[in-house]
Amino acid sequence: MPGFYRDDHQLACDGVPLAPLAADLGTPLYVYSAGTIRANYQALDAAFGAHPHAIHYAMKANSALALVRLMRGLGAAADANSAGEIDVALRAGFEPSQIVFTGVGKTRVELERAITLGVKAINAESAGELTRIDALARQLGTRARVALRINPDIDAGTHPHISTGRHENKFGVPVDEAVAIFGAAAQWPHLSLVAIHSHVGSQVTDTTPIGRAAEIAAGTARRLIAGGARLEYVDLGGGFSISYDGLPVPTPADYAARMLPPMRALGLPVVVEPGRFLIGPAGILLARVVDVKTRSGGRRFAVLDAGMTELIRPALYGAFHRIEPLQPRDAAPVLHEVVGPLCESSDVVGSDRALPPLEVDDLVAIRDTGAYGFAMASNYLRRPLPAEVLVDGGTWHVIRRRQTIDDLLALEE
Numbered sequence: 001m002p003g004f005y006r007d008d009h010q011l012a013c014d015g016v017p018l019a020p021l022a023a024d025l026g027t028p029l030y031v032y033s034a035g036t037i038r039a040n041y042q043a044l045d046a047a048f049g050a051h052p053h054a055i056h057y058a059m060k061a062n063s064a065l066a067l068v069r070l071m072r073g074l075g076a077a078a079d080a081n082s083a084g085e086i087d088v089a090l091r092a093g094f095e096p097s098q099i100v101f102t103g104v105g106k107t108r109v110e111l112e113r114a115i116t117l118g119v120k121a122i123n124a125e126s127a128g129e130l131t132r133i134d135a136l137a138r139q140l141g142t143r144a145r146v147a148l149r150i151n152p153d154i155d156a157g158t159h160p161h162i163s164t165g166r167h168e169n170k171f172g173v174p175v176d177e178a179v180a181i182f183g184a185a186a187q188w189p190h191l192s193l194v195a196i197h198s199h200v201g202s203q204v205t206d207t208t209p210i211g212r213a214a215e216i217a218a219g220t221a222r223r224l225i226a227g228g229a230r231l232e233y234v235d236l237g238g239g240f241s242i243s244y245d246g247l248p249v250p251t252p253a254d255y256a257a258r259m260l261p262p263m264r265a266l267g268l269p270v271v272v273e274p275g276r277f278l279i280g281p282a283g284i285l286l287a288r289v290v291d292v293k294t295r296s297g298g299r300r301f302a303v304l305d306a307g308m309t310e311l312i313r314p315a316l317y318g319a320f321h322r323i324e325p326l327q328p329r330d331a332a333p334v335l336h337e338v339v340g341p342l343c344e345s346s347d348v349v350g351s352d353r354a355l356p357p358l359e360v361d362d363l364v365a366i367r368d369t370g371a372y373g374f375a376m377a378s379n380y381l382r383r384p385l386p387a388e389v390l391v392d393g394g395t396w397h398v399i400r401r402r403q404t405i406d407d408l409l410a411l412e413e
């Protein structure tokens, strides 16, 4: 069975029980379900149906080489956010023509790399960046393909830290400025302005702003085409949400129903850049309880061997992740503060969680951590990055071994 499920009360993934895996490989441990990744990719692909579309996997969500390869095998293209991610995409087998390069502050070195490779598009963020790309393309004796990111001034209704489409946010250029830029395209003779790009936020659980952003992007594209622009596609970014708490969220079909009508009327292919939707629910973080203490008043702390170094989302955004014991105890649930081992009060994995009383050495699973989990992990306190395992059809592979202290010191004098 693909995904995470209980088999005789034991948590398993794609046919592999997780407790023995954690005992074998140690914790903290990220485990990914290939079956879930496939199902999520196919659901999204099917939602866009016959309308010409390309799914560029947003590698920022999780750029493990094996996972990027898996995405490629499914038919995805790539959305890279740094020169490092471009290189991972190439090593995973993507052609430069399958890579879009996004980023609000690209360096000269990164731009040179993208231009030399000839990526599908550099998603440019400002007129100043266009000028820099044009100058580099001239020096390199080529023409760079560019998509201009518009800022549609839309409140995506998501957490302020992952909301990117408001006027006051740093991303893109206002629509009227985009139209003026295309009108002045002759000043950048070494650029091909091939698309417009928009991304209004991540984990956007309301499809209305997604639909509004698509309408604004299509309306802008129509104005640009009327002015002589030769657009090849419109890139509507990522933002497809997942359910962290088990409550319903919009389906890929719900998003597509909002995005596609303006694109059909426009008659251009659509590009999307999903990260979280594809990989978030396909990942789980396994951790072990290393201490338990009860304060007077009954507050029970369960201290894990994983915390904000392995999963920063709760500390960074107050994000909620379900926490489950691997082998449930037959005891009445009590409220727990499930915390990490770091010397930071923000190092809380989950507050007020009703769980059967956790004991030292118990294993817990932190759900839906495939996206922005390992990718945002750090070596704070000299903590080695955890190992990562990919499970597929009853077998598992370590796709990244646990870091050692020698790895950590390898670059130091």
Ligand SMILES: Cc1ncc(COP(=O)(O)O)c(C=O)c1O
Pocket: 058, 060, 061, 079, 102, 199, 201, 202, 203, 237, 238, 239, 240, 273, 274, 275, 276, 277, 371
């Ligand atoms: C430009 C851009 N595209 C795509 C994504 C991926 O978003 P998500 O993981 O919500 O699909 C992001 C993430 O913030 C982004 O900034």
